[in-house]
Amino acid sequence: MNEATDTVHDVVIVGSGVAGLSAAVYAARADLEPIVLEGPEPGGQLTLTTDVENFLGFPEGVGGMELIQRGKEQAESFGAEFVHGTVEEATLEDRPFELGLSNGDTLRTTALIVASGASARWVGAENEDELMGYGVSTCATCDGAFHRGDDVLVIGGGDSAMEEALFLTKFADSVTIVHRRDELRASEVMAQRAHDHEKIEIRWNTELLEIHGSQDDGVTGATLVSHPDGYPTEKLESGHEVDREEVDVGGIFYGVGHVPNTDFLEDTPVELADSGHLETLEGMTTATAVEGVFGAGDVMDPDYRQAITSAGTGSMAALDAEEWLDEQALESDATPAPEIEAND
Numbered sequence: 001m002n003e004a005t006d007t008v009h010d011v012v013i014v015g016s017g018v019a020g021l022s023a024a025v026y027a028a029r030a031d032l033e034p035i036v037l038e039g040p041e042p043g044g045q046l047t048l049t050t051d052v053e054n055f056l057g058f059p060e061g062v063g064g065m066e067l068i069q070r071g072k073e074q075a076e077s078f079g080a081e082f083v084h085g086t087v088e089e090a091t092l093e094d095r096p097f098e099l100g101l102s103n104g105d106t107l108r109t110t111a112l113i114v115a116s117g118a119s120a121r122w123v124g125a126e127n128e129d130e131l132m133g134y135g136v137s138t139c140a141t142c143d144g145a146f147h148r149g150d151d152v153l154v155i156g157g158g159d160s161a162m163e164e165a166l167f168l169t170k171f172a173d174s175v176t177i178v179h180r181r182d183e184l185r186a187s188e189v190m191a192q193r194a195h196d197h198e199k200i201e202i203r204w205n206t207e208l209l210e211i212h213g214s215q216d217d218g219v220t221g222a223t224l225v226s227h228p229d230g231y232p233t234e235k236l237e238s239g240h241e242v243d244r245e246e247v248d249v250g251g252i253f254y255g256v257g258h259v260p261n262t263d264f265l266e267d268t269p270v271e272l273a274d275s276g277h278l279e280t281l282e283g284m285t286t287a288t289a290v291e292g293v294f295g296a297g298d299v300m301d302p303d304y305r306q307a308i309t310s311a312g313t314g315s316m317a318a319l320d321a322e323e324w325l326d327e328q329a330l331e332s333d334a335t336p337a338p339e340i341e342a343n344d
Ligand code: NAP
Pocket: 121, 122, 123, 124, 155, 156, 157, 158, 159, 160, 161, 163, 180, 181, 184, 185, 186, 187, 207, 255, 256, 257, 258, 303, 304, 305, 306
């Protein structure tokens, strides 16, 4: 799309994950002709997951990718327009807001829905920058099949780590979950499934310190550290003795949570929490401190982070934006026309 800079859209939605899509369906049905920006991870986190078992209305479960594709189709059928582009700069001091995109275009909009989601967190182990994509991965569903017959590590103790580990059992000979303390964060059902699987072992109070290998050979091994009180890398940094072990593995998968995608909001008047999450106003609203800017999905939700809650806040953001746009229209209709002096 080659955007003429004088076009002012009613609503631009940043993000095409489940929150952005839900906002798009509601905004498009309200005839707001939303533009939906698809960034570097189109479709968001659900495209990287296998079956979603807890989305209402799918008793047999539904594939994450399928849910997203169907949501996009639904939004397009009501008139939402999808545009590829990452927001690099947002100017939100005055309306219309201006969004500078990675492709050089500038979008102008009266209302903005931020549904830019969250991206996989990295651990900070030595060599991870070099080997990410060469045997280190944040997505088992994407890269698991490359590890047929390997012994692999999964880092983390939450639902993502359990899900990754269970998925990897289809390919790997053994899967070792490496968790930094002695209790999982994962839900009971997921923890039990991992615990019961014969190919999965859990290493408690252990962390990944260093990854061995090269871009030519891939991952060949790792250095793990452990301490009976947990958090061994912190202990190591503060001068405590920790146990070290070298292990031979062919792949390492990170399942250590996500960080919100709010870099483009850092120099704007939108308020961000210390965690980087977009702050919405108190109470049941998606409105932010900047009038006309609304937040939806994982970018504003550090707590629930479910597909169904993201869809919920997406629809709320579109309804909040619609109501606010209506108020703006009423206010401008009520503004008296400037008096024109009669010509003699
Ligand atoms: P999470 O719940 O935040 O868990 C992250 C895990 O990684 C925690 O165990 C944490 O350890 C560990 N961790 C964080 N930083 C680390 C580091 N630098 N080094 C080592 N370990 C580190 O994230 P999540 O598992 O991605 O889940 C996010 C949300 O999505 C949750 O609400 C979850 O229920 C949901 N989810 C659901 C499903 C499903 O139901 N199928 C699947 C995936 C996700 P600590 O425990 O010590 O903090």
